Amino acid sequence: MPPSLNPYQKAKVHVTEKRGQLQRFFYGAGNLVAFAGRFFKEVVKPPFEWREIFYQSYLVGYKSTFLIGLTAFIMGVVLTIQTRPSMAEFGAISLIPGMISVSVVREIGPVITALICCGKIGSRMGAELGAMKVTEQIDAMEVSAINPFHYLVVTRTVATTLMIPLLAIIADAIAMYGGFLAMNIHDTMTLRHFFVAGLSHLEFIDVFPAIIKTFFFGFVVGLIGCYKGYQARRGTESVGIAANSAVVASSLAVFIIDMLAAQITDLL
């Protein structure tokens, strides 16, 4: 049996553990910043891997459209059904399209899209690059004088940075359509009327920051997914860890960026 520790010793062990965790956190954060720095250095360096960027854009964009669309549709329907009773109580049913469009465009569309991409794309990138690392495919590229960072990380991160804003715009439109259908369960409103009423409530300050933040969402989803895969150690277990931690870290990053974006928008 291990010797029992007095309260002072227990506290000391606890503090040492916490200090180790904190050190690892800052070490990881520092590495991620260095990884991002390398991305910005490599992204402007030719040769540009257009073929791989298009292929990754296809995987990120086209292959995710159905899932994003379905989720956005459900969100639009649910949002309308949940808010209708309160709006009806205040006699403000005519304001539902405006409320739906503002909440979808400003917040729900971009964030839901980014979170689904964290799960679908971030985990795929983490697992894919992790497996490539573990099976020495990244080393094989390196010794073949092919820059794996340029070929794997830059292309994937550029693809997510460009595609997630597009997916968010598609999600916004589909969520609005879902809201329109849900509105017509109890009320009658034409599609044109719903969209005109909804979009008339949107201002530049609603749309522009929302689109800008989706570029940041796309960037962190791709970068963190690739970073976690690139950091995988030997062994198959590390592939699972890479995929899992890619989802957790990129989801957290999405919320942090969203919070910062909300603060900045509030100042404007």
Place this chain on the structure above:
Amino acid sequence: MTDKSNDIMDMPRVSPAGETTKEPVISIRGLKKSFKDHEVLKGIDLDVYKGENLVVLGKSGSGKSVLIKCLVGLEYPDEGEIKVFGQDISRLEYDELNALRVRVGFLFQNAALYDSMTVRENLAFPLRKHKKTMSREKKEAVIMEMLDNVGLVDSIDQMPSRLSGGQAKRIGLARTLILRPEVMLYDEPTTGLDTATSHEISELMVRTKKKYNISSITITHDMPCARLTADRIILIKEGLVVAEGSYDELERSEDEWVRSFFY
């Protein structure tokens, strides 16, 4: 057989082609490498001459793989000098190192084929990156030639997951040879293969060496492979080269530890 202290490394070598080669293609002096507190390599000195296959033997964890990874910049030495074609690799810029890497082929233990690409794409990938002016027809002809060398033309459209261990190794070798390297580094090329397939891979290594006059370093535990392919063998123990010689010389060594590899 010689000890590490002997001056055999300073002697000119005769390549199998009969050409005397004074200048080593690879020269390592005082190579030291540690991982945290564990000192893996404690001062390795060795030379590899043109057209020669040097086999490196040693127990698991003795630093053999680390040694060849240092040669291509996958690991960096803590101390010492590594010269490949006369260039000190630890002083090279990334682009210079890449130019050197094109001249050095590396066959990984598990072949490391890109599993999202077919065999054809695996072989075409290095060509696409390094032979941009080569026509599509020429590239296709080079791919077919390399697959023919390893006897796997029929597997051209297969995915790596469909290949056996021996086939994957052969495709890995074809992919490495496609850039016509002057030096090959084999990291346990026969590990995990049955005796017959190991023999096939060893023979393929010998044929490759003769056909392209390639110098090579082979890390292996497989003594039949070492016997078939080695011009010279070194043994690494606890991070140091402790014995050097031909297969027959080392087999007759008076050192019990050295002979234990040949039982």
